[in-house]
Amino acid sequence: MPSRPGSILASVAAGARLGVVERRRKVDLPALVEATVTALSPVPGVQTTILQSYLALTGQDLARSSFYDRFTEPFADLIRELAVRAVRAVREAEPRDELAGDLGVLLEQFTDVRVADSTTHLLKRLARGWAPSTSKTKLAGVKLHAVFSLRDHLPVEQHITAQRVHDNKAFPEWTMEPGTLSLFDLGYIDVERFIAAIVRGAHFLTRLKTNHNPKIVRVHVGKGSRRAARGLSLDDALEQRLLEPDKGVIDIDVLLTSGDKEAAARVVGIENDNGVEMHWYLTSVGRDVLDARDVAEAYRLRWVIELLWKQLKSGAGLDTILAWRESAVHALVHAKIVALCLARMLELSVLRKDDDALQTRLALMLVLTRAAPLLHTIAMMSRGVTLEQLEERIELIAIKAAQARNQRRERARRKREADLGRCH
Secondary structure (H helix, E strand, C coil): CCCCHHHHHHHHHHHHHHCCCCCCCCCCHHHHHHHHHCCCCCCCCHHHHHHHHHHHHHCCCCCHHHHHCCCCHHHHHHHHHHHHHHHHHHHHHCCHHHHHHHHCCHHHHCCEEEEEEEEEEEECHHHHHCCECCCCCCCEEEEEEEEEECCCCEEEEEEEEECCCCHHHHCCHHHCCCCEEEEECHHHCCHHHHHHHHHHCCEEEEECCCCCCCEEEEEEECEECHHHHCCCEHHHHHHCCCEECECCEEEEEEEEEECCEEEEEEEEEEECCCCCCEEEEEECCCCCCCCHHHHHHHHHHHHHHHHHHHHHHHHCCHHHCCCCCHHHHHHHHHHHHHHHHHHHHHHHHHHHHCCCCCCCHHHHHHHHHHHHHHHHHHHHHHCCCCHHHHHHHHHHHHHHHHHHHHHHHHHHHHHHHHHHHHHC
C-alpha cells in the first residue's frame, strides 16, 4: 500500500517525474493513489468513492469538480506505471513451481503459456470523441486488452483502446516471445503473424476459421487416400472424401502462406460427442508435445482469462466506472489492475498460513473489497489521525455526499422539466 514510507517516497518521486505533482495544487499524492486503488465499491461511481476515501485519509475540504480535475493524463501515467510495478512485485513473490504443476507438460516445453483476450466497458456518450463504440445506442466504450500468463495468472501486458479497435489490430506482437505458447480465439487469426512466430521460435494454438483453407502437406491421422490428399486444400480433400476422421480424429501438416512468406503448421480436427460436427484447431505445437486430443484440451485453458475479467468486473469494480474523460478512465482501469495484485498478495498470504484453506481468486477479491475500510483505518492510524479529526472527516464526507445528492436531484428535475416542455 502507498502508506508505507518507501512506497510514499516512490509515489512522490514518480509523481514529480510524470508531472502529477504541481506546486499550485496541494495534493496528497500517496493518499490520492491509495484512495484510487482501494475504490472497490460495487456501487456505480468510482470517483465518488475515491473522493470519500481521500477525504477520510487527508481531511482536506475539496470541491467535487476540483477533485475530479486531478485525474489528469500524468496521473493516469502514474497509475499505469504503478500497475506494472505491482504485477512485477507479485511475480517476484509467486510460488512459480507450484503454479507450474497445474499446466503439466506445457510448462516443461514452453517458458510460458499465454492467453490473449479483451473485455469491453461502455462509457457515457460524452466520451464518443475519443472512444467511439460499435453500438448505435451506447455511443462510447473502451476495450481492455490483455495478454494473460497461465503460469502465474497475471497480465503480461495490458492496454486500453476505443471499443471499435479490433482485437487483432491491438494485439502486442512482442508478447509472442521465443519459447512461449500463445492461445487465441478467432478474433486474433493472422496468418502472417503465425508465420513470423514460427520463424522466431514462438508457438501458437487457435481455432481454425471456416474460411481458412490451408494446403495439406501430409496426413498423419485420418482415413482415406493420404497420398491423393497431399497438395489439396483441406476443404477439397474433405469434399472429395479423400480425408475422413479416424476414430473421430484428423491430424495433418499444412502449409501457411502469406504473400511470399510460408511456414509449416498443423491442423487438428476432433469430432464432437455426437459425431456430427468437427472442431478444428491450428497450431505450431509438435506431436511429440501434444497429440491431437491434447491439442483440444490445451485450447480449453483459454477459459481461465474469463476468471480475470470476473475478478476485475465483479471484484474490483471495473463495471462501476462512470467517468468519461480519457485520462480518468485510463487511471481508473489501471487502478483495478493494482487492486487485482493486492488480492493476489492476500491470496499468497492465506496459502502460506494454511495450504488447505485454498480460496478462489474471486472470493479473495471480494474479501479485499470488504476490507477496504479497514485498510483506510490502518492508513489513518499510521498518519496519527485523532478521534476528533476522524469525526470532522466523517462530517466532511457527509456534506460532500449531500451536495452530490442535491446536484443529482437538480439535474433530474431540469431534465423532467425539459422533457415536459418538449411534450407540450
